Amino acid sequence: MRQFALPLLAVALLAACSKTPPAEEPVRSVRTLTVAGATVNGQHEYAAEIRARTESRLAFRVGGKLVRRLVDSGQAVKAGQPLAQIDPQDLQLGQQAAQAALASAQVNLEVSEAEFKRYKELRDQGFISGMELDRREATLKAARAQVAQARAQAGVQGNQASYAVLTADAAGVITGVDAEPGAVVSAGTPVLRLAHDGPRDAVFSVPEDRVAAVRALLGRKDALHMRLWGDDKVLPATVREVAAAADPVTRTFQVKADVGSAAVRLGQTAAVLVDAPAMANVVRLPLAAVFELQGKSQVWLLDRSTMTVQPRAIQVAGADGNEVVVGGGLQAGQVVVAAGVHALTPGQKVRQYVEPGSAAAAMAASVALPGAASTARADGR
Template identity: 30%
Template sequence: MNYEASVQADYDGTPPPSEGDVLVDEQEVSRRKRVIIIGAVIGVLAVLALLFMMMHGSEDEPFQASADQLPSVTVAAPGTGTISGQIMATGTLAARREMPVGIAGEGGRVVSVPVDAGEWVKAGQVLAVIDRSVQNQQVNSARAQIDARKADARLAQANLDRALKLVDRGFISTADVDRLTATRDAANAQVKIAEAQYQELVARSNRLNVTAPASGLLLERNVEPGQVVSSGSGTLFSIAKGGEMELLARLSEDDLAKVSVGSKATVTPVGSGEQFTGQVWQVSPTIDPDNRQGLARIALSYAKDLRPGGFASAQINGGSLVAPRLPESAIQSDEQGSYVFIVKPDNTVAKQRVQTGVVTEGGIAIIDGLDGTEKVVLRAGGFLNEGDTVKPVVETGEEAAN
């Protein structure tokens, strides 16, 4: 075979590519790939933007989805009901009527003290016995004086009787009769004086003993046997009349205005798990200018767990009001205050400002902003925006309260 002919046959006439042409082709391919990638990214962003607009819509015109795509929210018309207002307060326990007992008589050395603090005493019961040995002798002397005066009176009467028998015979003059009559009357008067002096000494002797002026709980005992006491010794005993206690509950000006005499209250002493029922019997007519508080005095019956000077809390009924009640989950708040979402007749959501009141077992009272006929969103209000279209699911008032 001819070598040149063979080479000629293998060559098709196209010159082989140069090194520069190969570099240009690679750059073109790289550019096309970048264009494709950028286009794909732009397409994905466009799809995401469309989905976002579909879900949230614009600020001016909320997106309106189909009925199947609308979010379901639980709503309820709360209605209205009577709500008892509750006012919380704290204060100090004290005897409602505390009676200080001291020396009413002359005093003396204390012989015995038969009672102690914490005991129940009766009216007239002896609390402390005072030595009365000297007074007893004075009483005995006064009693003897009465006997002597009575003897003088009998003698004066006998003399008068004899004179009256002799006056008709002329042996006794009328003047003598008058003198004897005066003597008899003076003797009788001396008897009465002696009896009065005796009664005075007996009364003084009886006043030596310290007695309870009324029945009640003995709170304090400040005297011991052997002690010498007098009218200047101060308070020896302190008694809570009838055992009645009270709570001096401190309230702010606003709360004090809501409380009235006769309001029921539940008192819980510190350290005691028991609760005691009482009622407000006096509302302070003045306000302390330093702390802007006043006193509501709550009367309590006797109980051993009610100790004067102790601390206690009280829940006072502050009247009643008629208002809707909502669960806590329905109430939202921001820098402007509290609000709820209500569903309007076209199923769009609107923000409604409200004023909350007392918290009860049935929910939070709404004292302003609702009349009870609105459809209020009970839950998931934090995920809604004003103007959103929703699918309301109505619950009864009883289910809503739960």
Template identity: 30%
Template sequence: MNYESNRIDQDEPLALPGEGGASRRRWWIIGAIAAAVIIVALAFFTSGSGEGPAGPSAEEAADAQIPRVSVARPGTSNVRRVVTGTGSIAARREMPVGVAGEGGRVTDVLVEPGDWVKANQVLARVDRSVQSQTVESLRAQVRAAQADAQLAQANLDRAKQLIDRGFISKADIDNKTATRDAAAAQVRVAQAQLDEARARNARLDIRAPAAGLVLTRNVEPGQIVSSGSGTLFRVAKGGQMELLAQLSESDLSGLHVGDPAQVTPVGSEESFAGEVWQISPVIDPQTRQGTARIALSYDDALRPGGFASARIIAGASDNPILPESAVLSDNKGNYVYVLDAKNRAVRRGVTIGEVSDEGVSIASGLKGDERVVLSAGAFLSPGQEVKPNLVKMER
């Protein structure tokens, strides 16, 4: 029997039942994982080398960096120039009324503030008891002078009848003629004195110089008045009012007589139509302002001395109108961006006109047919290329 063939090598491990199959499965798993890693790596390097799907080109990337902006052709619109100001309401023609005659004690005051009066209407009466007696005395003197004149005329007529008979000389006729003429002159003197007294008495009454509205009354019955008493009544001629609007020097330069205006008193929502009837020829050197006088028709709400605001339409012009977002400004002034033929932004200096709810009118700098950047102008720089999105502006 050969024992060598049945010897077991002590250095070689013994294999247990089923252990060989498990080892083979482990090696298959490791191999599969390694293969997956290699495939993923190959896919990554393939896509990075350009052999996979192509990414955006350089031109497309540059095009994506060009900003898109909204632009419009503003055209031109009829823009009214509106000037605003404030001031006090006053009577357009205020007439101070005082004592025209010698004065005296006031017996009656016939009007109150707010009353309408006619021309030459009596506002107040002054006592004339003494002056009335003077008038009666002068009236008597007139009658006496008239009687003397009638007697002188009768004597002259009789003398003329006797001259042909030789009973009276021509010299006597001349004397009687002179007597008659002197008597007639005396009548005229007496009549003139009477008329003067009547005129003086009429001046004792305080009368309205013209038709209008009584604004103030500064006299009471029993008061002693004279030519030095000052103003007793103030009357607005025709009831016409005006607003003394204070405006800056630049605003006044564009106004004209006849420009329409709307006046709104403080505390009132109602506006009153008027027009500029006078523009101040001088400027206050301290405030650099002048006065535009706006004529107004009478209304109860227009009280002299009250405060009011005014909107004056100082002409109109055809100008482009832009939204406020389109107009920019810096230390060089106001400007907008317009696009040239290559869609590049070009800075354009402009002069702003009226600013309203409709937008900003451009007084100069634009014709209206340019493509103007409406928004995002603050983020642009001159010469920068943009993608224009043309929009239509609403009128």
């Protein structure tokens, strides 16, 4: 027994020490496309917002506590319509004090005029000197100046009392509310935003490398085209204004385009189309075909002879919808993996994905089942 046990134990130990061969990597199915040059129309698209040509930030000309807001955001208003009110009590008291000071100055003026009249008669009769009459005349002039000053101050206080009610400068739509009742606002603090009725602009931003091309269109009538969100109709637009400096956060330049008399709504989203020179023999790939490796944009090239894939660095010239415009790195006729790029490794074997129901799938099925084809031929006989 012992003689048989020892050889069996040795075989078991050898089997345990031997390494299990690694499993073969599965052959993945990939979608592919053949690279072909195409002509790009050279049109850039920018997201834009419809805004009013003139938009005012309305504020009180005096400070106080906001007690009423008479309009809401989105409400249409007319010129001169009351929009908000602050507590007018202190302003009314100031107006009353100014009016009282004016009344006091007028009484003082009346007294000075009466004294000057009497002293003038005494001077004519020789009872007083001319110097005394001059002093009374100076007093009369000072009283008249005090009345003018008090009248002007009363006018200022009256105006400030009327400033307690904020009114619309022009007809338009309230686009924003910056203060609510109960807040104490100082003079000049924005309370409401008013978009004036009238011309409308499509406002969008362009990067620094394209601002020169857009600025060249400045003032050219209908040089741009605009498509409203959810509407395929294309409307003309004219570049009216290009920002002189870039936005400090986005580093883009704001552009305002006049949309003329188009039926648009405030805040509506639009796509502005800017024509550019057409580019010939440009390769366009779906976004899913491009990936980033070692800081470079790359694609997988398929070698038909070995059915393996290798990465290839490309130069991206831009984007057009859901496609990438390739500026270099590919040649016509090369086969590129169009989907599943993140699951591949260099040198990996793959097979081309065949759409079920296609002619290629039917041919593959007939090759895989030769017996069925023989049976069909036998039945035909």
